[in-house]
Amino acid sequence: MGRYFMRSREHVIWDFVQQWLKKAEQDIKAARILLKAKVGDYYTCAFHCQQSAEKYLKAYLVRYQIEFRKAHNLDKLLNLAAEADTSLLEELSSCKWLTPYGTEFRYLGEYPEVNLKTAERAFNDATLVKNVVLKRLKEYF
Secondary structure, three states, X not given: OOOOXXXXXXXXXXXXXXXXXXXXXXHHHHHHHHHHOOXXXXXXXXXXXXXXXXXXXXXXXXXXXXXXXXXOOHHHHHHHXXXXXXXXXXXXXXXXXXXXXXXXXXXXXXXXXXXHHHHHHHHHHHHHHXXXXXXXXXXXX
């Protein structure tokens, strides 16, 4: 008869954190590729930057077992993350402007054209979220 392996609660949490981080990294890699492309509209780059920031924050929330609903609003996610570390609010406040790229601008005609300068700003802010979250999770790894 085979043995049953019971995973600990911490192991399950670890797996979910890793899954969120993997998805976040995929989004930031896509944004990096799009940023280097010579296109007239960098909206898709900004979208992936928002998605990456959102997923890094969700990885952080899962690590600290802070419940969140299907939220895409970076301000709300940051406020939740502040339950574990209030310094995140100040450190990552610059990323809040990315929220509409993942929530409001979903259909043709609704989203603004994104120029290279705005895309670079989006990428820098998403990278900031990545770096801050990974630094906070470093001891967890």
